Amino acid sequence: MTDVVQTQSLTKSYGAVQALGGLDLIIPRGGVYGVLGPNGAGKSTLFRILLGLIRPSSGTATLLGGSALDRPTLRRTGSMIETPRFPPYLTARQVLHWLDRAHGGGRAADIPGWLERVGLSDAADRRVRGFSVGMMQRLGVAAALLHRPEVVILDEPTSGMDPPGIQDMRALIRRLADEDGVTVILASHQLAEVQRVCDRVAILNKGRLVREGAVSELTSLGERLRLLVDRPEAALGVLGAKGAGEDGAVLAAIGRDEAPALIRALVENGVGVIEARWVGTDLESIFFSETQAETTHAAD
């Protein structure tokens, strides 16, 4: 089986509010998969359905080929939904011992190892009531990974973390996918972060899938050749409608196969080419174009 998540026509309504509106989504096994969307897009609702916390209004959702209510399936899954909270009188170590007992299965988890991996070794015996949001997030990630799941669902894992913490978390997530073979499903509002760490992304808006694909493919879709030339006006003249100026440079909206001919034409027209490089669009641009287009259509 190559897919870890499959949803078909998945809907969830809270009274008149529709959180998911017929979502069809397939998340393949392996790598880091980002689920993006503005607030209210349905990301957390999707995760809660996958984890059996809520039931869908209609449609189906499978996780590792099983139902969300199937206990053996869920025990192969780790999760952290929003900022985690814990019984305040327990220490970080005790929280993991408590969850280890709840998980059962007879195999004791490597609790000191996970505390070390999330950077909480020094605070292992401190009560969680004094933890910062970032420390809670780290403990939540350790709790999610405690039993070496095949899939881990992390909802905003870097929320409330300082920059070094975010960097550590990014490295941990990549290591989980690359070295431990865990499929990481990640929701985050930090789009630059997602672009760095994810292999594929799905963009949700108003409970529907509006874009899905490999990050490298999505960001190359709006790819343009950025030219630094000695005579920008002349270069724009050669490019015509395909050219646009940007901060003294010229952006050429052409295909890669057209590049040699363009550079030849520029040189023949007396334009000196100082630098030429391909620039893609970033995930943030795609995110806003997709989610705002939906909003505009809805307004129309």
Next chain:
Amino acid sequence: MPPIDAIRAEGYRLLRNRAVLFWSVLFAPICAVAFNTIGFLVMRANAAKLQASEIDLPMMRGELDLMEAMIRTASSLAGAPEALFLTVGAATLFACDYRWETWRLLTPRDSRFNLISGKIGVMKLLALVVIIAGILAGVAVSLIQAGVFSRPLTFDGGEDAVVRWLGLIGLAWLRLIQFALVSLLAAVLTRSLMAALLVPLVVGVVQAALPSVLVPMGVPPDSWLTVLLSPGTAYQMLSSPLVATGPGAVSLEAATALKAWLSLALWLTVPAALALLAFSRQDLSKE
């Protein structure tokens, strides 16, 4: 299959919640021992005055039958203080996963049936610990009383004393569990710690007042309606014959015993079943 993992996890967590353990297990016995000791010392200090006033105080003289004292203690183990303080522990056990939003950590790890069953299992153990603490406090009070008033100790209790004592302990245990299961139902339906704490107390007060409310309406205290609606009455009916033997003995007819057992069984199963049903379909999008 018993929910062993859920019981181990809940037990582990409860044992580390020292404040709750103190209030639900230790506070009432400590108070009982302290207040009784103070009372005994005050009485001894004023023994001469009391004798001059010709007030007869059997507790200050003669032999002290420890077994009889233990039976008396066992008959009061399911009283209002025990129920009240057990509810502190039960409400924490049942409602705090809503308060701390920790259901989301547990529901992917075990079935909802097992999670609630595990909590019920730990609550039953907690009720047993409350009872054991009460018994130990009762024994301590008797020993202190014997020491303060220089009364010789005996260990008799009369006919079938140990059986009666064990019967009273078993009934007290069931009564406390029944009381705490109302807390479970309140916790699941309202997701509120306050409700889990207060609803069983309010229900308990209403049930205690019910027989006296129904009598003027022509419903006798031992009627089916009264007994089924008031598990406290059922508990009293079943425990009274075990407390005293001989001339003060209370007999229990088979039909009355059946009513009482049915009432206890009803209140031991229905709240738990309703809570399980509600929790199995509960939306945990926001605990």
